[in-house]
Amino acid sequence: MNPVTVFGPDFPFAYDDWIKSPGGLGSVPDTAHGRKVAIIGAGAAGVIAGYELMKLGLHPVLFESGRFGGRLRSQPFEGADGVIAELGGMRFPVSGTGFYHYVDLLGLESKPFPNPLTPAAGSTVIDLLGETYYAETLHDLPALFQEVAQAYDAALEQGANFAALKQAIRDRDIPAIKEIWNPLVSTWDERTFYDFVVSSEAFRKLSFHHREVFGQVGFGTGGWDSDFPNSMLEILRVNLTDCDDNQRYITGGVEQVPRGLWSRAPDRLVHWPAGTTLSSLNDGATRAGAKRIQRSGDDAFEITDTWGRRDTFDAVLVTCQTHLLTTAIDTEERLFSQEVWMALDRTRYMQSAKTFVMVDRPFWKDKDPATGRDTMSMTLTDRMTRGTYLFDNGPDKPSVICLSYAWMTDALKVLPLPVEQRVDLALSALAKIYPNVDIRGHIVGDPITVSWEADSNFLGAFKGALPGHYRYTHRMFGHFMQGDMPPVERGIFLAGDGISWTPAWVEGAVQTSLNAVAGIVAHFGGGSVPGNPSPADTYALHGPIRLTG
Structure with missing residues (x-):
């Protein structure tokens, strides 16, 4: 195929x-x-x-x-060799073949990005409304989460003839692409992503809480609620071209x-x-x-x-x-x-904030003797950290935690705050999810943060x-x-x-x-x-x- x-x-x-x-x-x-x-x-x-x-x-x-x-900005942590924070683009779908042409031309290596519920993440914790769920795959989660994923798949099929359009993109069949896509432009240009979700037959059968879960934690790259006001065409393009799937990061920094x-x-x-x-x-x-x-x-x-x-x-x-x-x-x-x-x-342009710390080693891989689970996991939450990602540089080597990756209102919450306060707030939120994990005790060096909307050369992260x-x-x-x-x-x-x-x-x-x-x-x-x-x-x-x- x-x-x-x-x-x-x-x-x-x-x-x-x-x-x-x-x-x-x-x-x-x-x-x-x-x-x-x-x-x-x-x-x-x-x-x-x-x-x-x-x-x-x-x-x-x-x-x-x-x-x-x-915004291809890889900032090194001071005093460490090759340990970086990706402040801008950090996950690159393999469907972006134009970009990978230049990656390959330069002989750069890439690795699977540790997105939620992927093998690269190892394990994922979803913390929502005070309840915490540990999973390695979608099927490890309660039925509610699977219902949400299935509903979105059904909504895409019902509202956008999704499978046929995606196959036409696979086949590079231009007439077939145009036959399906062009009418969708007229239908969805003036309607939001949220409108697409709530008006779909698949989601109408479900509760508000299902939509809430979809918005807060989503699947694949994380929650979708920051994009709810956007044109549905924006989201359809991402889904159709697999920009939200099979992502990698560039070893040593993009x-x-x-x-x-x-x-x-x-x-x-x-x-x-x-x-x-x-x-x-x-x-x-x-x-x-x-x-x-x-x-x-x-x-x-x-x-x-x-x-x-x-x-x-x-x-x-x-x-x-x-x-x-x-x-x-x-x-x-x-x-x-x-x-x-x-x-x-x-x-x-949308707002975006990230906060990173360097830690002495990938301690999150340690197993909890009581449960046999990872000490810490890639984390999606409705708390202000929203997404926490873990980057393993090898056993007993300094590694990186993106404590918080947030957009729009969640990014604006920390906009005026110095990096130390951003770290404290993120650690406080994560302590409620991992009460027995001493993240602070593993931090080495100085943290790194960015708010793209505060940079006079950008005034925002992305359209x-x-x-x-x-x-x-x-x-x-x-x-x-x-x-x-x-x-x-x-x-x-x-x-x-x-x-x-x-x-x-x-x-x-x-x-x-x-x-x-x-x-x-x-x-x-x-x-x-x-x-x-x-x-x-x-x-x-x-x-x-x-x-x-």
Whole structure:
């Protein structure tokens, strides 16, 4: 059986095949070789686009106002060797085959992520309404939890023809995908995830408590209630493309991906001498953050950085969070249509907070002599920690506990608090679940925390599209197709998971960065190579359905 990949459903295009083709992604005229492209943001989207544009003979210049890697941020614990906290992306579904292309290119290793009720977790504790349940599989839990899981499966089948649509994605059958998906867009764009659940026949037969359990602890990656206000289309895409299943983490930290591409010399280069890297093209460091973007004549752009340095570029790729274009970067208004500005400004970002501690060893694997159970488990709870994840670095080696991974209101509860108070609150909550476990006695080093909404370079963790936002994503995602735009709006492109159909997943950043590469190639008068059509070649035929009205 074919694997499920992030192949659509809105724009079914085989990005993984496109980037693996030996013929390359395309070409630009010799007269375009060496022309400079400003890339705003050195996260996954910016670095991947820069890497691919460099291979084609263009000169990417990266600007970064914060830390290299964006939300692929692996922060090491001080005083330890290779012990890290993944502050941004930390679990990567194998269906994200575009992303794993670059992981494999760099020779990085990955391991199964310790999600609840998976073998990688070993055991899971669900603590809900003061009751605690220990399980290794779903079938170890009371019938109530299995009823919830079965009800959601049934709701997906009844409300979205789920099995047939997922099979079409497996088969990469574009007509079949479109036949099922396009009507769902009209049906569910303006309705919430919660509406989908409560209006389903499967959940109507059950109690409110079943819905409460689904929202609080869910299954797979954890509770779903933070997403209840989101458009149901957002959740359907996650379920259909297995973004919520079969996830892995990158051994040694995912930040190795952008850093590895930054310093990697491609095997095949046009125009540039062998051994050229993004780092060497950028004189060993990114520019400071971009503070102003404006037109410089009819065909160029002027970028001013934090320190007042001004340079002219032939094209611009913006990969930062869209809100920064109005809050942090003085962006000339005429560069985007008012419809695109509306989409950029109305993008809704979700809050997210994580708190990590390093411990002396993976003590949670010790067996309780009285019960034979693990001393501590991956934990889902309605308490403020919400999700607690355990990362084993090997016997008797320093390991990591993500004490709390929370979103939205639960993230806002700790927003003003220093890291020490966040740790104390998390330990207090976990002490109610594990009253006989001395977690504090195993902590070594200093804790690490993040609240993405408090970072002036992000203002939020990831997009969560609200009902009615389909048209906004459509405008942003399709912005790389610039043939019908007024000349003043051409040459500036968008990328990043926030303009993708799969926000919060790095595959969205990968796919939109590759769209931008195709658009920039076209902007310089180039195109795809025979036998390897680009997203720009197929977008008009297979692109997202356009809602009218």
